[in-house]
Amino acid sequence: MGQRLCQRCKTPLTYRYLWAIGNGIEKIAPGTVVGDRYRVIAPQIWLDTRPNRPPEAPEEIPENLLAYLKLFAYRLHTPTIYSFTVWESTGVLLLENAPIDSSGKLFPAIASLLPTATAVRQVYWLWQLLDLWVPLKELGVATSLLIPDNIRIEGWRVRLRALYLDNEETAPPQLGDLAALWQSWATGYRETIQQPLQQISEAMQAVEINAPPEKIQAIALQLNQLLLERAATLPLRLNIASATSTGPRRSLNEDYCYPHPNARSSSESDALASHLAIVCDGVGGHAGGEVASQMAVRSLQIQLRALLNEISEQTELSSPQVVAEQLEALIRIANNLIANQNDEQEREARDRMGTTLVMALQLPQMLQTEDGQGNSHELYLGHLGDSRAYWITPRYCHLLTVDDDVAVREVRNGRNLHREALRRMDGGVLTQAVGTRVGDYIYPTLQRFILEEDGVLLLCSDGLSDKDRVEQYWETVFQPLFKDRATLDEIAQRWVDLANEKSGHDNVSVVLMHCQVTPEQPRLFDPSRVVAEEKTAEPTETELSESARALLYDTAEAPRQAEIPKTPTPGKSNYWMQVLTLLLAMLVVGVGSTIVWQLLSPESFNRFWQRYPAPEETTPEQ
Incomplete structure (x- = not known):
């Protein structure tokens, strides 16, 4: 012990x-x-x-x-x-999964922590409670949200100690009951949110028992507006790193991630590179998984760049529901690209290629604050399959996603306890993945979180998450980062090395998004890191294997020509050749992105070009 x-x-x-x-x-x-x-x-x-x-x-x-x-x-x-x-x-x-810490003590009740919490965290806790109201009410356990001692807090996260059955015959719980509980905590709220929360509570108390969902949704939008306004007052710095490995027992890496460790953004100002993280774990025979994972990442890359362009032009906030619907539509488009390729190549059953997906997008919606404009601090997760997302701070490690496998399906259908379902021979078999069927029959999970504390979002394939490796080693691996003794790139590589050392049976990919909301602290200059960076060669993007290229493009490998000995060229000529190549690559990417933008979001595309006046017609002088 x-x-x-x-x-x-x-x-x-x-x-x-x-x-x-x-x-x-x-x-x-x-x-x-x-x-x-x-x-x-x-x-x-x-x-x-x-x-x-x-x-x-x-x-x-x-x-x-x-x-x-x-x-x-x-x-x-x-x-x-x-x-x-x-x-x-x-x-x-x-x-x-009860709210008990690692020493065997209950986490504090919400009422004891409210007076010392920040305004954004206070609203975030209330937003989570309201978000739970509908699903718990539908299952007859909304009373669980009305017992103060049952509501426990672990950092940003609201946790319930147990579920309590509603008494529908004598006293069915109403939204006004939740509002009354909130008002009992009012003296502990920060001054900046007291009046808005009072108005929201009054609106909740006015909702009838059988009110349509639209009324609750309208209240949720008011609370969401207040939440984002408070979050926007915080700074936000994002840093992303990734690492991947074929693994000691595999010959082909069917994982793919964004940003890829072998590719760097062509521009420091690329919003996508600093706001997006994706991990895909391909499935399917004869290099099919390798193709599917890369197709999914590249398709989402293009679509999400167009979405960020659209968000940057809008003047009103998009609600969590609207954003979730947009992201779900983008995932279905990526899904159908792979599904169509399966159909064209007449792939059936287990031969159909597909991929898992876990995707994180920090959506930079802008709000007006006292100091100017601020980021809404929203983090959206999209998920299909068994690749996972974790939120990790110096104090805790939270698994954010739920696997799409047979074991979870049995639990959610009420047929098995989770531990029992995991013992099934097919317990770990995926129930859905990107590309294995048409988009109408996949059901991505979309979640919205608020970045209001320093921490690291970890996305990974099951090559790392199997056997609870993350839960076992998160403190050991992340401690150097939290103490400023290691870089994010080094930590990403340590996770890959750990997976290869402890199991090594599968490919492994990790993407880390370091999120910081505290003011940046000055750091001492470390010349050793500069020397190390100068010695690192500029990597290039990973290419598909030969079998994957043949599968993707349906072509056999062309005969190789005899190699021509290379003659050294002057440094200046080589420099201009690199510049010309870079400009050509940027032109190709720009044209391709524009075409996809026009196809996927014609309204946004047209609005963008309508801002520029059409050229005046001129007539030749007589």
Whole structure:
């Protein structure tokens, strides 16, 4: 107990704390062992002393507990069922993913932290509660949001200790009840948000029991406006790094990411390069996965550049729902490019190429602030498959995504507990990926977060995330970065090296987005880093393998010509040749992006060109 590493193999030890629910169990003395397995740490906090053994699962899940399973997609905020046991003839429900820290203590209740939180964090917590209202109400557990002691806080994140069934017959919960709870906290709100929150609470109390969803959506837009206004007052600095590896046991890298470590942006001012991160893990035989992952990344690259151009011209904020719909449409377009290629090449079933996708876009919507204009600090995640996203700070590591696999499908359908579903032979099989079917039959997950604290967003393929490597080693790997002893590029490479060392069975790709909202601190000049950078050769973008080129372009490899010995050229001639090549490449990219922009967003394209006057017609002098 208390050791962080195994004394034999130095692997991080698992401490799985559970929240126990049952009549009278809060009176069980600490130190008691229940069922020869669970040690009581504190009232209702139990430790699984045998975490490597599968927990017991019932043959059938009680109907009154199905909400825990069906809300699995909201596991950032809700616990899920771990197992059941018995204490002196009393049935006990054990919940994992409960708001318990690494030392076995409950995270603080929201009311205790509100008075010391920043204005943006206060509004962010309330926004999460309102966002949970509809899904919890539909499953009959909205009461969970009305019990102050049930609402716990871990940094930016709202977490529920347990789910409580609504009493629909005598006192069905209403949105006004949530508003009343918010008003009970009003004395702790920052002065800048007290009046707007009062108005929003009054609007919530005016909503009838059976009000249409549009009324709740209108209130959500008001709260979102306040949230973004407060977030825009913060600075925001973004830095992105990536690394990828074929792995020691593979001959072909079917992963692809943006930005790619072997390619650099042609312009320091390229908004896309500083706001976008993508990881794709290709699937499909005969180099199909390699093609699919690159097609997906490059298609999204072009489309998202057009979207950012459109966002930069707009004068009003786009709502989270509108942005999510736009991003979903772009993912479907990328999907259909790959699906069409599968159809043209008559690929069927498992031979159809596809790719997982995890994508992060910091959407730089601009708001007017007292100091000028500020970034809205919105971070959107798009996700399909089992590539993952994590948010990591010096204090915690949060898994943001939920895998699209058979195990998760069984849980969300209420048929299995998650630990039980993972034991299935097909538990890890993907239920959807980009390109394997037409866009009407894929369901990307879109999420919106607010960047209001310093941290690192980590995107990775399953070559790293398998066996919970990120959860085990995040503190060790990221500590040098948080103490300014390593660069972001070095940390990205360390993750790849770790994956190759600990498993090495698969390709691995990592993209890191370092987000900082605190004022920049001056740093001492380090000449060793300058020397290291000067010695690093300028990389070039990764090319497709020969088999992948043949698959993508449906052509056989052309016969190679005999190599002509190269003669050295003067330095000045070589310099101008590089400049000419760069200008030509920029011209090709610009023309291609313009064509795609016109096809994907004709309204934005036309608005852009209408700003320039048409040339005046002239008649030749007589």
